[in-house]
Amino acid sequence: MLNKLIIYMFCMLIARLSLAADRSACDGLLKPMSEVLINSSVVLSTPPKSIFGFTVDWYLFQKGHFRKGKVRDETISYLKPFEGAIYRYSGGNDFPWENAVGPIAKRKRILTNYEGLKYPEFGPKEFIDFLDSVNGDATILIDLARKYNKSFTKDQILDSNLDYIDFYKKNASNCSEFSAGCRIKYFELGNEVDWEEGLKWSPIEYQSRIDGLIKKSKLITPKINFCNNWSNGTMGRETVRPIF
Known part of the structure; x- marks a missing residue:
């Protein structure tokens, strides 16, 4: 019109x-x-609910939807109809996840996008509880860069990420082997690392960051799944796809 x-x-x-x-x-x-x-009254087909997906930036979600140690009731009620949707838990390319677990009062501040250092209340454990409340599944973003912590070596980042994966194995229901009943469906290997300012990794650099993580994770837990996003060379758009 x-x-x-x-x-x-x-x-x-x-x-x-x-x-x-x-x-x-x-x-x-x-x-x-x-x-x-x-x-x-005539339904030709019913798309799977997993077709829906939401990015959950830890701080933006905390700021808008997390109050007094829990996700707001109205947020849960809005999302429950999307049962089976995929929620992507993200902290960007500088997410020291260790600062976001344990008692909230003892957590350390994390650098957020655009809003400086903030105390993490909606950490990985709170995200796991949120998934259970909306009956959703998840993709967990892995920070491959520690962009603003130059003192971290590649080996230290690798060890931290192996511990991060282990955290979900121990704290998410049915995820000790990442089998069918586990809500954690994928671990995403980095966020926009091919074009983000301060990174702009080449495929060779990217490969050097993910090889050890994939091999060691698969050796410990063969059923773990990884995905990544990378700009499409012809269209300049990002694609997210399972890779292992």
Whole structure:
């Protein structure tokens, strides 16, 4: 309807500029060009609920939806109809997850996007509880970079990420082997590391960051699944795909 309205206004403008006395010819542009009838009683197919997905940035979600140690009731009620949806828990490319677990009062601040250092209340354990409350599944972003902590070596980042995966094995229900009943479906290997300022990793650099993590994780827990996102070279758009 908006497009037809624009065309109508353009038609009236042309008519006015040409000093045409009769502009009624423009009126027909607003008449319905076609009619679509929907029969809601006939269902041709039902898409899986897992087709829906939500990115859960730890701080933005905490700021908007986490109060007094729990996710707001209205947030849970809005998301429950999407049972089986995938929730992507993210802390970006500098997420020292160790600061976001344990008693909330003893947690250390984490650098957020755009808002400086903040205390993490909605950490990995709270996210696990949230998944249970909405009956959702998850992709967990793995921080491969520790972008703002230059003192971290690649080996230290690798060890930290192995511990992070182990945290979910121990704290999420049915995830000791990441078998079918586990809500953690994928671990995502880095976030936009091919184009983010301060990173812009080449495929060779990226490969050097993920090889050890994949091999060691698969050796310990063969059923673990990984995915990644990388810009599509022809379209310049990101694609997220399972890789192992």
